[in-house]
Amino acid sequence: MDRQVQQINSYLVSIFNDVLAIEERTLQSSQFKDVSIKEMHTIDAIGMYEPNTTSEVAKKLGVTVGTLTVSVNNLVRKGYVIRVRSDVDRRVVKLSLTKKGRLLYRLHDKFHRDMVKETITEMNEEESAVLMKGLISLHGFLERTKERLPD
Amino acid sequence: MDRQVQQINSYLVSIFNDVLAIEERTLQSSQFKDVSIKEMHTIDAIGMYEPNTTSEVAKKLGVTVGTLTVSVNNLVRKGYVIRVRSDVDRRVVKLSLTKKGRLLYRLHDKFHRDMVKETITEMNEEESAVLMKGLISLHGFLERTKERLPD
DNA sequence: TTAATTGCTTTGATTATCAAACTATTTGAC
């Protein structure tokens, strides 16, 4: 079992690193060279659909609102994001994507979908269900672990 | 299928974020508060066993040698890493861990092993084999994708 | 023996990050 644990672990680490490296290089060789991988994830967290507030996006990304404000300043300057003050509560800022931002969002989303698709097309129904089960189990463990930790 | 792709994808993203967040918080509430998560991964890449050169570790981490030099400067100052010039080729620097560095390495390694162990103990032999197969497949796709990309 | 190459370090610039101080707005207590 220890051998298997070791092996699963190193696959996970390697997958993790590969995904980041590929995302980074894909961006750098696209028309969106001015976007870093962190900025890409910020764009992803802002999302295409209902506008999110600064606080909501910061929480989703696990950074402080100050950090997000700085990052959004850059993304606004580069033309990917727009800020709109809420009319209901003038303290609140709603973030959403520009046309260019939405284009990049879809590009990134497609990479993720292709990645998973290519993986599960090599599997039958039953196997992909087991993969899902494994991921759910891993996810459950991590959520429980997070609970137990101090903030 | 698209529903499933979406779901697997969001589990993967969530797992990645959780692992990072947990590693970060575990470090901050341990005796190793002066080590960031990036530094932790550098320590992990240097490893416990044969000493690695600066170039080798930089490649493993996917950063430039310049970046690694800076990071190693800090880790040496904090007492986790030692630099030894090779006697065979005086240009080469071998990196290895101090006693404190090895202690931290083992702590981090244990977190990773526990994470995987807890996941696969909920599965039978066959299921964990399928999980492994899924990971191998995903890994294969990523390696092929990396090949196709420009550097 | 010099020129080119290699391995690493340093430097300057940019981004990412946090905590803390700050501003503007809303809510709550009276």
Next chain:
DNA sequence: GTCAAATAGTTTGATAATCAAAGCAATTAA
């Protein structure tokens, strides 16, 4: 209704992470 407290976001100052490019020292090749 007014003022204090709370809330949402921004700014600032400090530090880490990162790269590309320039620089240095050692090795290899011509």
